[in-house]
Amino acid sequence: MNRRSFVVGASGGALMMASGAIAWMSAVGSMVDYEAYANGLRAGLTMPADIRGLLRYATLAANSHNTRPWRFRVGEGIIDVLPDFSRRTPAVDPEDHHLFVSLGCAAENLAIAATSSGRPGELEMHPDGDWARYAFVSGSIRTSPLCAAIPKRQSTRTEYDRRPVPAAELALLEQAAAMPGVHLVLVTDRTRVNKVKDLVVAANGIQMADLAFLNELEQWIRFNPRSAIRSGDGLFYAAKGNPVLPSAFGRFAFERLFTAGTENDKYARQIDSSAGIAVFVGDRADRAHWFKVGQACQRFALTATYLGIKVAFVNQPVEVARFRSELAGLVGQAGRRPDIVLRFGYGSTLPFSLRRPVEAVLA
Known part of the structure; x- marks a missing residue:
């Protein structure tokens, strides 16, 4: 193979590799964009928190398969936490057990964030057990360190380092x-x-x-x-x-x-x-x-x-x-x-x- 053929062949191979890399990136997207989006979702609350901020923190709760099986109904002085049965996982959760556990996780996030950021209230489960209501009440801010932990919490599905917890x-x-x-x-x-x-x-x-x-x-x-x-x-x-x-x-x-x-x-x-x-x-x-x-x-x-x-x-x-x-x-x-x-x-x-x-x- 002469030098010209080698250069042309090498250039063609490099072009194919570059094209493949571009196609791959186009198919998978950017982790930089992903991290920016994730960080935006997990930004700190304003003080006092607005309703949108409280709901954003509520959605950062743990839940099965990351299905987000909840909806929120905002009224005068209240936020209702409702199940979203369209996001059920019947194979793993035929009784909707995980779905209602997930609702409890979201409601707890909501209550912690609201109480810690200028909107104290009371959380109660509806008598039929199907949904819950957070009702705002007058009172002072009760800051909890758990509020700052909400955007940092994750289910870390990897090996740990074997150290005991004190x-x-x-x-x-x-x-x-x-x-x-x-x-x-x-x-x-x-x-x-x-x-x-x-x-x-x-x-x-x-x-x-x-x-x-x-x-x-x-x-x-x-x-x-x-x-x-x-x-x-x-x-x-x-x-x-x-x-x-x-x-x-x-x-x-x-x-x-x-x-x-x-x-x-x-x-x-x-x-x-x-x-x-x-x-x-x-x-x-x-x-x-x-x-x-x-x-x-x-x-x-x-x-x-x-x-x-x-x-x-x-x-x-x-x-x-x-x-x-x-x-x-x-x-x-x-x-x-x-x-x-x-x-x-x-x-x-x-x-x-x-x-x-x-x-x-x-x-």
């Missing part, structure tokens, strides 16, 4: 989550942590063999910044420590590489790396108590964030009904239905998930 901080977590009708059990001894791990792995194996579960999960995965920004919801692939991919390629990889073996090994490593497990159990298996569990869970997660502790959901043993009684017995709550399982520990921060605009969640 007893004094475990006590603060228990105190923050204390709520009538809800029991919190912290599991830190490795023997019981390993037993919880076995239940998580076994239940995960059942879910991974369920085609309806897998199809539903795939519908909520956002494989790249472009699709995540467009939808404003779902499980962002990079938020689990994965590389961003074009949507078509991501679906191809998910359907062929997302296996029970790899997922079971991942959850086992993640639990082994955690300082402990938190199990939330309501007095009764009804919507009102699921809502209360959400409130307690959100306060736990915000307190953990304030203390520099990461959390992530490992709810498989409560999602697969056959494992609930064994989990309840393991944590000393025999006869009750476990509601939420979180692992906690110290680790790095991953990209934050996104939210739909406030306008999209107004009733």
Whole structure:
């Protein structure tokens, strides 16, 4: 090959590589744009907070599959927190248990943000248990450090560094989550942590063999910044420590590489790396108590964030009904239905998930 042929060939190859890179970036979008959008959603509140700011903070709450299954109805002196059944996940949550836990998480964020930023009020569940109302009242600002933790909280789905959480901080977590009708059990001894791990792995194996579960999960995965920004919801692939991919390629990889073996090994490593497990159990298996569990869970997660502790959901043993009684017995709550399982520990921060605009969640 002469020099001219080599230069022409090299130039052509470079052009093809550049074209491929441009096509790839066009398909996946920019992480810079993603981070800018996420940071805007998580900006601090004004003082006193306006209604839009309070609703934005409410939507930063934890929820299943990042579906954002809530709507807000604003009236004179009130904000109602309503379920959005159009965003159900019936394969993993056929009873809408997670949906009502998510409502409790959002309502708790709303109450904390409002009380801390000049709009104190009272939060009450409607008697039918289907929705809640935050009613503004006159009173002084009661600033809470949990308000500043709201935009920083995330479900950090990666391995932690195995450090134990000091007893004094475990006590603060228990105190923050204390709520009538809800029991919190912290599991830190490795023997019981390993037993919880076995239940998580076994239940995960059942879910991974369920085609309806897998199809539903795939519908909520956002494989790249472009699709995540467009939808404003779902499980962002990079938020689990994965590389961003074009949507078509991501679906191809998910359907062929997302296996029970790899997922079971991942959850086992993640639990082994955690300082402990938190199990939330309501007095009764009804919507009102699921809502209360959400409130307690959100306060736990915000307190953990304030203390520099990461959390992530490992709810498989409560999602697969056959494992609930064994989990309840393991944590000393025999006869009750476990509601939420979180692992906690110290680790790095991953990209934050996104939210739909406030306008999209107004009733």
